[in-house]
Amino acid sequence: MKKLFIICVLTISNYVLAQSATNLKVSESAEYKDKVKSDEVIAIYTSDSGKTAIVRSSKRNFLFDIFDVKLKKTDSKDVKIDRKEKHVGDLFYNNQLKLFTVYAPKKDERILYCHTLNLDSKAYTKTVVFKTNVEKKQSLFGSRKNHNTSFSLSPNGNYFAIATDNIRKNKNSYTIRVFDAKTEKLIFKKAYQEGVKRVFEHNDLYVDNDANVYSLGKLFIKGRGEKKGGKANYQFILNKITKIKNTPLKLNLKKIHIKSLSISNINNELHLIGFYSELNVGRIKGGCNFLIDTDNFSVKTKKSEDLPKQVYEDLYGYRTAQRKNKKKKELFNFDIDYVLKNSNGDTYLIAEEFYVTQHYVHSAGPMMTGGHTQRVYHYDDILILKFNSDGDLAWGRSVFKRANSPSYNVFLKNDQLHVILNSGKNLTKKNDGRTKVSKGWFESSSLYDIEYAVNGDVSYNKIQNNKGNAYYYPYYGTYKSNKFIMMSSGKRKKTFMILE
Known part of the structure; x- marks a missing residue:
């Protein structure tokens, strides 16, 4: 009876948010069998011509699939890997x-291999990019954690660069290789x-149209660890690497701490964008932007x-937010x-709260x-910052x-930001002004489009109720030519949803 009372109180304290249908055009492809x-x-x-390529992993195989403009499978290759x-x-x-x-x-x-799938000829090739020796059991891409920062393609498509960071026993060794993209x-x-x-x-990598490489990262002064003796133990370094030399540029952080930065080319200028803190690298007080004079x-x-x-x-409600904003509490x-x-040179930085907890699970059964x-x-709150072209x-x-x-994906369409994710069938509007995006214990789910206008105004739009329909994974999606495509779950039978 007590549990029932608690549930009733929680229900009364919130109410269902009035949701509109998405402004995006929604369609689904014909079903296909795997x-x-x-x-x-x-x-x-997805290519400019509308063809889509998907690579999946299955035990010791890579599955390469090609789909035409109508998302009908036209070719499939099963490639065995070691x-x-x-x-x-x-x-x-x-x-x-x-x-x-x-x-x-x-x-x-x-050995670094390159598996190439040509969407026009449907040809598949496997080539050796390079071979190298390392200290025993060391990784070539040891600092690659959350997203791909070790490969970069020049804006004109003529070059690609690869950054490797093999940490040797008695020496730290880092290498940049630049390749002709065609050959x-x-x-x-x-x-x-x-x-x-x-x-x-290593944090991020950028190669320009003249094959100059910019490698951005954190240089630890004495081994690893953000602090030594209570003081910061790192410097942010932007390396400009050419065939002739490497020129390092130290970023003066003064009293602020930065966990990571991303390189963004805005109107042919390099911006290093990220979050900063006044306490430690794991926290966020605000956004920062370093404009680099490349000349x-x-x-x-x-x-x-x-x-x-x-x-x-958005995170805490308007009452708590007033106190936290006044004290500038850090996330x-x-x-x-x-x-x-976007088309105006504005940059959107999107981040997700991630952490790991542990709990003890007792064995089942009376004996x-x-x-x-x-x-x-835990893949929880999403943080969005918009920087203008300046x-x-x-x-x-x-x-x-x-x-x-991992549950969400984002894209820009007509300069409006769309966050696509699955949540509970009915989003909850709490009395403190927050909109909670989560699924209850006994609640069915729905697919949502959270749309942000150019000025930051938000609308929560439902795409579909998932019950009785195919369940789609936004995280595994691609946006090209004003279309966002995502694949459904399912053991053998699958479909695609197209948002445009």
């Missing part, structure tokens, strides 16, 4: 999907940030602005997922004793969300 069961998408791209061969990155250009894998035939030997021929190879004591942690290779301007009050209101556990640019510890992954913070919003797996 020969091999796999929902693990590792790459998905047990010690791992996917490390991918690029898409000239109607070709290039999937990179690292193979470790021996403890100290590494995969090596143009130059250059070592950088070599040293015995200092460790460089003189110097920091032209540095801007940092506190999180807008609206961010706190924490957010990782950058997407950096998007069972003991149990085990289980890890729980690098100033235009506005900030957040999504009060709860999930246990």
Whole structure:
């Protein structure tokens, strides 16, 4: 009876948010059958001509599928890979999907392969990009954690660059390789940030139309760890690497802390955009933007602005937000997922709160004793910051969300930001003004389009109720030519949803 009372109180304190239908045109493809069961998408791209390529992983195989403009499967290839061969990155250009894998035939030997799928000819090839030796069991892409920062394609599509960071026993060694994008021929190879004591942690990579490479990362002064003796133990370094030399540029952080930065090319200028804190690298007080003068290779301007009050209101409600905004309380556990640019040169920085907890699970049954510890992954709130073309913070919003797996995707259409995700059938509007995006214990789910206007105004639009319909994964989606495409779940029978 007490539990029932609590549920009733919770229900009264909230109310169902009035939701409108999405402004996007929604359609679905014809159903198709898979020969091999796999929902693990590792790459998905759509060409300018409307063809879509998808690569999935299935045990010791890669499944390459090609779909035409109407999303009808036209070709499928089942490629066997070695047990010690791992996917490390991918690029898409000239109607070709290039999937990179690292193979470790021996403890100290590494081979980088390129699996190429041509969407026009439907031809598949596997080539050796390079071979190298490492210290035993060391990784070529050791700092690649949340998203692909070790591969970069030039804006004109003529070059691609690969950053590797092999940490040797007695020496830190980092290498940039630049290739001709059409022939995969090596143009130059250059070592950088070599040293015995200092460790460089790669953040982001950019190669321009002249094959100049910019490698951004954090240089630890004494081993790893953000602090040593109570003081900051790192510097942010932007390396400009050419065939002739490497020129490092130190970013003056003064008293602020930065976890990571992303490189964004805005109107042919390099911006280094991220979050900053006044406490430690795991927290966020606001957004920061470093404008780089590439000719003189110097920091032209540095801007940092506190999180807008609206961010706190979206997360905590207007009452609590007033107090937190006044004290400038810092957020924490957010990782950058997407950096998007609109037609006016504005940049959107989208991050998700991620952390891991553990709880003890008791063995089932009256005669069972003991149990085990289980890890729980939390993919919660979303933070959105918009910077204008001058690098100033235009506005900030957040999504009060709860999930246990990667669940959302974003795209810009007509300069409006769309956040696509699954949540409960009815979104809850709390008395403090927050809109909670989560699914209750006994609640069915729905697919939503959270749409942000140019000025930051938000609308929560329902795409479909999932009950009785195909369930789609926004996280595995691709946006091209004003269309967002995502694949449904299912063991063998699948469809695509198209939002345009």
